Amino acid sequence: WxxxxxxxxxxxxxxxxxxxxMATARIRFAETPAEVIARCAVDAPSGVPPxxxxxxxxxxARIVLIGEASHGTQEFY
Structure with a gap:
């Protein structure tokens, strides 16, 4: 990561x-992190993916952590 x-x-x-x-068909080979995210992103209406x-x-997986790491949680991510 x-x-x-x-x-x-x-x-x-x-x-x-x-x-x-159709716009996703024009995405070229990803070179930047933003392009990789755009290519792999999942549509999530109201913040919830299908x-x-x-x-x-x-x-x-038995345990799934959702969100981003914050101070003090780096050992989980």
Whole structure:
């Protein structure tokens, strides 16, 4: 995992990139972290991805941590 700081331009590009539909067919080979995220992102209406997407991500894991690491939780992520 690469948790380096991304630039404002990378964030703008990510936010402007559709994750579904015909527009995704034009995404070129990913070179930046923002492009990788845009290519792999799952549409999540109201912040909740479809059940099938969650099942694919989680698999048969017994424990799943959702969210981002904060101070004091790095040992879990």
């Amino acid at each position: 690469d948790f380096r700081q991304v630039s404002d331009d990378e964030v703008r590009e990510l936010l402007a990139t559709p994750t579904v539909g 059940r099938e997407a969650l099942e694919e991500l989680v698999g048969d």
